Amino acid sequence: MKNIFTYSTAVVLGLALVATPEADAQQFSKRKQYNSIGFSLNAMNYFGDLTPVTSFTSLRLGATRVGAGISITRRFYPRVSGRLGLSYGRISGDDSFASDQDPDARFRNNRNMNFRNDILEASAVAIVDLIENRNNYLKRPDFVPYVFAGVAGFYHNPQGLDKNGNYVDLQPLKTEGQATAYGKTQFSIPFGGGIRYRINRNFDASLEIGWRKTFTDYLDDTGGKYAQLSSLTTPAALYFGNGITKSQAGDYSNFTGQNVVGGTPRGDSGNKTDWYIVTGVTLNYILTPRIKNPKFR
Template identity: 75%
Template sequence: MKNIFTYSTAFALGLALVATPEAEAQQFSKRKQYNSVGFSLNAVNYFGDVTPVTNFTSFRLGATRVGAGVSITRRFYPRLSGRFGLSYGRISGDDNLAADQNDPDARYRYNRNMSFRNDMVEASAVAIFDLIENRNNYLKRPDFVPYVFAGVAGFYHNPKGKVGDKAPEGLRPGTYVSLAELKTEGQASAYGKTQFAIPFGGGIRYRINRNFDASLEIGWRKTFTDYLDDVGGKYAPAGSFTTAAQAYFGGGNPDASSRLTPRGGNFADGGGLTRDRTTEFRGFDTPGEIRGDSRNRTDWYIVTGVSLNYILTPRIKNPKFR
């Protein structure tokens, strides 16, 4: 279902964004084009392995974090604009709060007890297609305009785990440790902190006055990594860990080394062993067992924002007389 939604939506948006007829472009003269600069205040969420349900539609409102962004937009045609933006936001997840210990499908993740936070910086370029056209200049633009958008983005991310009170020697409780370099699942090399995404979504724009617009927008980011939360595969093979930090944030692996105790993970409730290593949870974190989503689905993040845009008054060149 997720794949159908993803690719069909992207295809439909792509068709819409390139469907501006040539005649329409010719009728919209360059004198009617204009630029605007904007500032946005955003709410950021993520979908991944540390959410209430490990699918595309799942997120926890309590994990919402605040972000901000700046942008510059160029209106090219009556319906079509291009926008370049820079933004910052934080995502987070917490098994202790997201997973229900009484839900048969979530008890494993509740017992896994992972948590993380990830500060992200994004640069994006998108095409915006207005559902209501404006063939005139910016002064005669409509009051309300719904729109859709799609494009490409690159982002830098750095998932971190918090050191709990029961951490082994060498880790200071209360501090955050970058997880990519630890290779917590025994990877041959650390996953990249710089990644690409496909942003798409929609919004509505409202004209405040001559030069100001306000808009409300929601946009999904389809990424190509499963490690926004540092959880994506299996528990590390025996002997993979050589440091206390690797064993602590790796979330298990009792065969790694007897000196690397306590053997737990990036624990939401302050560190220590997982909640239950008996009954049905016995051995769940042994080397080679599933640590994240068994279907290896990539992570997503979503940005919901309110923005204020200022239209830069176009310079109109007077025609020359001969």
């Protein structure tokens, strides 16, 4: 995961440095800059403790959820634009469906965790086109591949499905016996790429995929070890922190209903943070720039 994140960010930053020399700024006048508004339909997935295998590339297509977003983009240079975005979507996971063909499948099936998490994200990214356009928006290329990277803040609220079929907020329960509940407001590093297609004079469509490297291991409320029973002070905390786990004999003798031994692993120790991925189709409307005629005196 670290290599993918590091290499992708390095590529974007390198292209940005190459694409914005002083000559570009001089040749690309303000009269050629323009703004656009975008509306997106997204598909969201996540990588974490409740995916089929503990790998960055692992995801369960059945857990894909739909999201939406709105953005405003400003083209500054022949290759470089800046974009502000606001999006909403949901990620989900369930051990009963995700424990497939993995050495830890038995463990994960017995852990029996499930979650859904609605994410509201605000982002700011730099977009680097791999094909430049030194002209105005009317002469932009028909197809343009691009890469992007930036920063984002997001609000999330993981919920679990209890035995009565009700969704319960998990963060306040401190299901792993935390002294302080993890924050619902977090930061992430979005990066990825896409391709943009010119439809007509004012409309573009784009297909984009972007990863979000977060700094929390609790998008799924699962990241550490089972809590001591004495620290689970409510029926809901006791259920999601311990009782949801199935009974299992043999190699997993610690798993005995509501008597899972505190301090035994609950999350994947090698996966320090969770990720989520956004794949979307965006329709962009270019706001026709106002042409200022020179003043004569």
